[in-house]
Amino acid sequence: MKRIYRYLGVSLSLSTILLQLPVSARSDNNSVSNNTPLYSLGLLIAENLPQAEFDYQDFDFWSNQCHVLENAQKYDEALAACEKAIALKPKRQNIDLWISRSNILMQQQRYAEAIASYDRVLKTEPKNSFALTQRCEALSLLGNNSDAIAYCEEALHVDGSWGSITPATAWFNRGVALRKLTRPEEALTSFERAVNLNSNYSVALAEQCGTLIDLQRYEEANKACDLAIKTNENWGKAKEAIAWNNKALALFNLGKMSEAVAAYEHALAMNPNDVTSWDNQGMLLHKMGQYEKALVSYDRATEINPKYSLAFAHRCDTLNRLQRYEEALSDCDRAVALTSTSNLGNENLAYLWHQRTNALLGLQKYETALDAAERAIALKLNYAEAWSNKGVILWNLKKYEEALVATKKAVDINPKYIQGWFNYGRVLSSLQKYQQAVTAYDQALNEDVKLVDNFTLASIWANKGVVLWRLKKYQLALNSINEATKLNPDSFEGWYNKGVILLDLARYNEALIAYYKAKEINSNNASVWTGIGIALARIGKNQAALKAFETALNINPNSTRAQRERDVLLSKF
Template identity: 35%
Template sequence: MENWKTGKSGRLQATLVLLLSLCAYPVWGRDRLENLKDPNYWTQLCLLLAKSKPVEALPACERAIELRPGDPKLWAQYGALQLGQKQYPEAIASLDQAIKRQPKNSQVLADQCLAWAQLGEAETAIAACEKALKLNVNWGGRSPVVAQHRRSLIINQPEVYQESIKFYDQSLKQEPKDSLTLVYRCEALAKVGEFRAAIDSCEQALNGNGNWGGETPALAWSNRGFAYRSLNELEPAVQSLDQALQLNPTQAPTWFQQGTTLRQLKRPNEALIAYTRAIELQPNSSQALLGQCIVLNQLQQFDSAIAACKKAIAADGDWTPADIAQAWNQQSLALTKLGKLEEALAAADRGVGMRPDWAEIWNTRAVVLWYLKRPDEALASVQQALKLNPGDAQTWANQGRIWRSLDQPDKALTAYAEALKRNPQDAVVWANQSAVQWLLGDPNAALESANRAIAANPKLGLAWQNHAIALVALKQYAEAQKSYEQAILWDKTNADSWAGLGVVLLQLRQYDKAQQSLQSAISLNPNQAIAQQALKSLTDWQKQQSQKSPKP
């Protein structure tokens, strides 16, 4: 064995000990070396610090370049460090210096490609990546798959992703367990809709050799989550995205994906948290703001929903025409709930203008027009929605409401039947169908529809109310009383239910309770005609009975 003081390995070991001890000193301990003009010292320090302390490596690399300005490797290392610190213009300039001194260098060109891409210079970035791949020499610490990956992301076309998949497959023949190649392959497979294969590739990446290049395992979990969500397998999607966010909680796109998945799972409170986090990281994201707007509407926070959608429209615009139309649609829905119907109609009209081939915005517009008591226009709008999407249950249900307001109960019944074919669990539609059947003089059918409504949603006051109305028509007053009481249990502010209960109690000769119910109805709605008439009849009858009573 060589003596550590005299042998080559000993001298290297001694140099490393010295350098590491210098790195451990506080800043003032190294000041005296600033004037050291040994290029080998600064070059070694630059390379050593680049892996462990990239920020501290920058001044060491600068000093090395001052002493050895013709060294392309130093310029390449310096540019790579600047790229890692997101100093993109500086990185491009330094990498240019490396290329001047060594034109055939794929690593430098690939790094330039990454920097140009971050600056939004797509064509220049693609050209640099393609040149790096064409040269295919001197990759250094950069893998060729990085250049291929960046090129495919910038071009963002299916045929380019297919090319990339073939490229990754070739690379994997040399290193089958390379995590970086496998995760890029996963991403490309997901982009072309091969979601099962994508999931398998991401899982292979997670179980691979641990070489992630400049990426982290979070990318594999995120792409795995995207693939599961695309397959509508939402629970494993949430779990994958959770893993990604635990590893890297600063990725706004992953928070956005998580928010959308949770929204699809009908977990709006959690979705709101995820969207809000995405917006904190990327305040100008139109997509995240739109997602926030949608869940705020679901949570009935309508003013906040409107504000979020307005911000989305004014933000970065990185979304599709469908998203813009949805932003106007969501505004219209919120404004309708707030009773601002003219503004709601204006928003719906903007949505129609943005996307006239979208059924949902025509349906929203129809609802607004119905509330504005413009049923003929509402009918035309809902029919346009059905022309575009005849399979939507809610649109058929809305058409039923409009036909009913136009005093066309037969057509309303047909529309409700179409809605229930497509969604037999919609309690409100069953309840509305019950009301129409009662109007058409079929109380037995009305009772059956009300029973279906109650089965679908036992807490729906409207269902119990219509159940009671059908029982009254069948003169089953005791049962009707129970149904009205259930209706009031779930909706204590419904004056019509209180009035109906009062009338039933009159039939059952429970006069004191009847009077209390009728008075409750009038206190809730002084213009409730049935309660007014019944209470007057009861009062008149009580006066008559009082007059008939023998005087003492």
């Protein structure tokens, strides 16, 4: 009776597999000798194990094992088998073995070695489109996207042997590399070509969705993601979660917040250990102003992958918004320390240094913050936010003319940058260029403010009110301040400035109400108590006014306005 031996579910004849080790391959302590192949013996399962010795120089056996183990995704054993077969007959072309070896190295994320292995294929078959396309992908994964594009284009040009893939794969890999190089229009064309060749190419549709988001074409992006999810085929190494992630971003930019949150929930339900989904969910919650919930998402991402530097950078951003600057700086520093082991790319590195700048700004470490801002700008020359931050730092260092240049650069780069116009206005105001400052604030408020938090909007209105007050346009100033306190009822600057304007309008009782509101928010401010004292004195409540002036001077003995008003009041007793 012919004995049949099973290998991982594949039936093989007796001449193919004999599990018993030959005597010459054993050692006295029953361990495998240095000459034993590196594949796992436990993977070979035999029935009625024969006692015959096996010829380890059998090329056909190792060649077969190379492919079978590759298909079984036993990559370490497969690689050893491939290399054993190649070593047995090195003078053969062995194209199929070199391709398997290369593919295995790709699966092991050993991209540089995979490239060298594909080069061996291309040396023999220069028009092997499969090897050219795979080399393109490996180069892109190593960050060498310009060369990657060239190899994908060469694969399409020669249109040679495609093996297990089609030209759609080359168009897809070309699109990925182009997108990484921030060339979205070209990337979109590449993904469209891939989808035209293979309408069921879900991962290409998902990348097409992402590229349309890059181009701010959110409705089209949402439709592309829906099609990817509906088709649900040919994901390659990706997962369906990538489409749900991109759909969430498209929905967010369309202002459909609850639907965006639901899309991220879909992504996480499919892959609860996907750090990208957790990180993206955190960014969405951050943009929605739900900062504490965002921190929970980032924490989950960093629990899954403690070396995920981008999540630490995003966490730093959120902590900056919460004004928890020490913690923010710690997270940014953690992200910086991890950059040596991660491939963030210049875009994300610039963002990281920008957030570190924000943390240092919050801690009033202006010189160090300036260095961080310069690092961000060096990584991304057209980084409007970093230029604006640089201006704010210079403004705090009282280098107003330099600050003006930096903040103007920011709005020149991005004329729709609301915070940039706000900062530019503040610098203009410091230089007493009040009318230009009003124009800058108006520019900020005329942009699409739906994604700007109320705190920032209230600050813009409050600062505009101060400048209008400087221009003696009191009613317009009061209107601006009212907008500020409506948007942010806890705006100290809003209520304080309202008190100042109402004093100038001789509306003392209303001024008193505004100052008391400011006092509730910050009772340790000498200017607030001085304002309270002035308003009380103007309505004849001299004793209460005197107490207010004394409180102001206890807080700040050098407050000349409080001293002067107190002395005038005392002269009346």
